Amino acid sequence: AQSVTQPDIHITVSEGASLELRCNYSYGATPYLFWYVQSPGQGLQLLLKYFSGDTLVQGIKGFEAEFKRSQSSFNLRKPSVHWSDAAEYFCAVGLNNAGNMLTFGGGTRLMVKP
């Protein structure tokens, strides 16, 4: 069965600093990859997705992610973090032959220091 690992449960960065959130997946084939953000009391909002093609994908709110097949990773990055980016971030994996099911990682909670 596929699995998704987000090794960092909590991350704290200063406003204006760069950010990288890690995501590793375990599956033999190339999955469909997603990053979602969840603000307190809110549902999940899609930041970006990778299906195929260019391995560097751009998303909303200035986020980007890079798919590295050799490392089974799909890390999320932002060059300059804003205080409003404080939230929980989830990486998710979907498989073409799994009926659009998504498997989520455990999440990384981002705190932003002023």
Add this chain to the structure above:
Amino acid sequence: EAGVAQSPRYKIIEKRQSVAFWCNPISGHATLYWYQQILGQGPKLLIQFQNNGVVDDSQLPKDRFSAERLKGVDSTLKIQPAKLEDSAVYLCASSQGGSSGVREQYFGPGTRLTVT
């Protein structure tokens, strides 16, 4: 375009009571999902509908949970009787239907259930 609607937003019940959640997906979305998100964890899929048929309910605790999607539009998720470990946020999501590929899922705001 209206998003996924869920109600209620919050619910507090005592163990052994029953509770129901309602979800109205984005118009035209054939696929509807119910997720359970326990505090500190990622969402876990409970059940997936394609129109009014069940695609996957392998992780639904069928002894106490049930779900239906009448007429292939809105859906209800019921828990009867509730246990303390059912305390969680219940998220509904929807996506466009299709026989291949993985489609973006759009999530509702969730219902936070507290079982005391």
